[in-house]
Amino acid sequence: MADVEFSREGHVAHVRLNRPKSLNAISGEMNQLLHDAWLEINNDPDIWVAILSAEGEKAFCAGADVSGDAEPTSRIAFGGGITGVGGPLLTLKKPLVAAVHGYVLGGGFEMVMCADVMVAASNTQFGMPETKAGIMGESGIMHRAIRQLPYRIAMTMILTGERMPVKDALNFGLVSEVVEPADLMAAAQRWADKLCAASPLAAQAAKAAVLSRLDMPLEVALATRYEPIEAYAFTADRLEGRQAFAEKRKPQWQGR
Template sequence: MANLNITVEDKVAVVEFNRPHAMNSIDPEMRQELYAFYDRLKKDDAIHVAVFTGAGDKAFCTGADLKKTMPDPNDSYANQLLARGETGSAFFGLETDKPLICAVNGYALAGGTELVTICDICIASTNAKFGLSEVRRGSIPWGGSLQRLPRSISKSDAMLLLLTGDMVDAHEALRMGLCSKVVAPEELMPTALAIARRIASNAPLAVRAVKQLVTRGMDVPLPHALQMDKYMYGILKDTEDRVEGRKAFAEKRDPVWKMR
């Protein structure tokens, strides 16, 4: 049985963490399956959007399986980080211009919440729980949340989560800005998939340009970010897809995108 269930339909990939017996925690085998999917995601033009969720109704993802994830005594972290450029995070390599959505059912703890901070949109079920508990184990989040979280929610809310290790429920996560919507459990995947399909129906080059500009723009001064917008607008201005989008609108029909 695969640790990840991956299906692709209507240009949307659904990635389901499939270890419900272990609260969908990430063991070494699942980690390698995730890395393989990230590589596929970047190369496969049939995938325009990815949706992450968890099998069962108890957990989305609870981070690393501490019972199975043990450090290799023959592989130093210095070698891992400096020689191979790896961080040890299960989400290493998930940098992509394609939109990512989290459909959070149940517990999203440690790496589960880290994935939420990486994804572009988070939809939560009413039974969702979020938390970064690493400080309670003498460690720190190392999937990027220390830097991403204060950039996406208030510093006070970010520090509350990071320093206490406390869990928050779906409605508190909504207030903080960790998620965009809270829905009943039975509405979670239909809602997430409907959003993913609406995104996938849009001009793919424009969608990827928007994500790239927003992501990169957050790390540069506003005047520089605005300049990047101008350059990207010029790049897209004469593409076949932009001409097709305007033509389809005038003719009251669905556009046919060619990604050029």
């Protein structure tokens, strides 16, 4: 079995970390496999949604593998580029659901902060142990945390290395839903089904527009023309959406 498993069910791609004996710490090989998975998801028009999950009971991901023989062989970027750490940023164009449990630490924490929907098991703990462990590498995780959490909460985690329990993550809006561990994958699939019920091209255009102006002033975002949204006006799915509304039926999306 590969350290990163990739599969498809209908329009949903599954990316699963599969190195539980090492707490799914990301090795150089996993880095490459993740990069390849994100590229395939981006490039395949029949993939509309992705679910990121992990094998094992103790940890979703303990971060980068820092053992002596596990140095990455490339600068693709930790997490396959989706985090933009250690290499070029690779933005996932399709909606991403993260299903997390146990320890979600370091680069593993950063990777799921890239998700659009995050479902967490009730035993989840988030953390940035870099300063506590005295191992300080790339700073992407800190930049993401300070943008997704209240300032003092993020700084407390960054500077002390203390972990955040899942109930606090829910209160701060970091996760979308908390479920029991046995229900984690069913909940992730439920969210994926909701996302697949929307027009895939509309969802991708909306995500591209939001991310491209995330750190811009509101007046700049409002004044921007978004090419993916403009291109959507000429798609078969837009016509299908209008016809389905007029005929009072559920639309049958094609992703074209």
